[in-house]
Amino acid sequence: MLKLTxxxxxxxxxxxxxxxxxxxxxxxxxxIADAYGIPAQLLAKILQQLTKSGLLRSHAGMxxxxxxxxxxxxxxxxxxxxxxxxxxxxxSCTKGKTGCExxxxxxxREPLARVNDTIAGVLKSISIQDLAEHEHPxxxxxxxxxxxxxxx
Amino acid sequence: MLKLTxxxxxxxxxxxxxxxxxxxxxxxxxxIADAYGIPAQLLAKILQQLTKSGLLRSHAGMxxxxxxxxxxxxxxxxxxxxxxxxxxxxxSCTKGKTGCExxxxxxxREPLARVNDTIAGVLKSISIQDLAEHEHPxxxxxxxxxxxxxxx
DNA sequence: GAATACCCGACTTCTTCGGTCCGAGTTCAG
DNA sequence: CTGAACTCGGACCGAAGAAGTCGGGTATTC
Numbered sequence: 001m002l003k004l005t006x007x008x009x010x011x012x013x014x015x016x017x018x019x020x021x022x023x024x025x026x027x028x029x030x031x032i033a034d035a036y037g038i039p040a041q042l043l044a045k046i047l048q049q050l051t052k053s054g055l056l057r058s059h060a061g062m063x064x065x066x067x068x069x070x071x072x073x074x075x076x077x078x079x080x081x082x083x084x085x086x087x088x089x090x091x092s093c094t095k096g097k098t099g100c101e102x103x104x105x106x107x108x109r110e111p112l113a114r115v116n117d118t119i120a121g122v123l124k125s126i127s128i129q130d131l132a133e134h135e136h137p138x139x140x141x142x143x144x145x146x147x148x149x150x151x152x
Numbered sequence: 153m154l155k156l157t158x159x160x161x162x163x164x165x166x167x168x169x170x171x172x173x174x175x176x177x178x179x180x181x182x183x184i185a186d187a188y189g190i191p192a193q194l195l196a197k198i199l200q201q202l203t204k205s206g207l208l209r210s211h212a213g214m215x216x217x218x219x220x221x222x223x224x225x226x227x228x229x230x231x232x233x234x235x236x237x238x239x240x241x242x243x244s245c246t247k248g249k250t251g252c253e254x255x256x257x258x259x260x261r262e263p264l265a266r267v268n269d270t271i272a273g274v275l276k277s278i279s280i281q282d283l284a285e286h287e288h289p290x291x292x293x294x295x296x297x298x299x300x301x302x303x304x
Numbered sequence: 305g306a307a308t309a310c311c312c313g314a315c316t317t318c319t320t321c322g323g324t325c326c327g328a329g330t331t332c333a334g
Numbered sequence: 335c336t337g338a339a340c341t342c343g344g345a346c347c348g349a350a351g352a353a354g355t356c357g358g359g360t361a362t363t364c
Contacts, residue, residue, distance in 0.1 A: 327345105
């Protein structure tokens with residue numbers, strides 16, 4: 001449970017890849033898919049979603065492809081996941097238009113909503129660039145540490 | 153995405169309900185199911201899992217039912233979710249026995265594993281009792297705040 | 305021994321994720 | 335201008351997992 005979809009995974013990988021190759025004006029879906037061994041067609045769809053969400057810029061035609069619309073530093077993992085999987089909520093019914101159909105039940109929700117916010121905060125604090133700079137052989141932990149507060 | 157299953161929801165609700173009624177020596181699955189309007193049979197199965205995991209104690213026969221095996225304060229939301237949905241991981245492949253099958257790809261995983269730990273930490277910091285004490289009309293936020301650190 | 309309640313595995317249904325296919329529009333090179 | 339290379343975007347499908355149901359078995363109390 002509590003896992004993000006492969007699409008989101010792929011999306012993050014793709015953005016990371018783009019961040020690692022800033023010299024390229026554009027990379028095609030196939031390039032990225034091949035680099036990671038993921039189905040090209042699927043990646044294509046994901047990249048399309050990211051484009052529609054404004055995280056990527058696409059360029060059709062030969063030597064076309066995708067490029068980051070913003071600096072890698074300015075794109076958070078949260079945005080990516082949001083663009084691909086839509087708004088996420090820990091709980092099944094969290095304030096959907098219908099609220100919780102279960103009787104006066106959902107007293108659970110309120111505390112969990114805080115947890116939800118916390119997670120969102122963590123994901124917002126992580127940028128694509130952070131993912132790309134994975135070159136820290138376990139030992140000297142990088143200090144981009146983020147402090148997150150949770151108030152029940 | 154990133155949502156927990158209804159089973160986990162139900163489990164948390166049930167434990168919360170038990171925590172709110174410490175005077176009762178035992179509550180049947182049906183009692184709890186009726187209180188929240190959730191399918192009794194399903195809840196029963198969930199409670200059984202929780203019993204097997206040692207979070208609840210069951211007692212058969214008339215006036216039997218379930219009771220918390222530990223103090224509500226001593227049971228974390230993390231344990232409940234773990235007991236019901238099994239170990240969760242943000243990423244699809246996080247260190248499964250096979251590791252990540254994708255080429256040398258999973259560079260994403262390492263940073264996300266940290267996120268995973270952070271979330272786990274947050275959930276561990278929340279007890280069933282915290283859920284039961286939901287009586288804080290928005291205004292005077294309770295200060296059971298937990299500080300969680302995330303180091304990329 | 306009957307009523308109540310837990311125990312537990314099998315089964316059905318339903319949703320959604322992961323993945324594929326294909327047609328259409330766009331851009332660039334020759 | 336024509337065609338190759340590429341993106342765009344919707345339709346489609348199979349598999350997996352979640353949600354919920356059913357039925358038989360066992361323990362406990364009255």
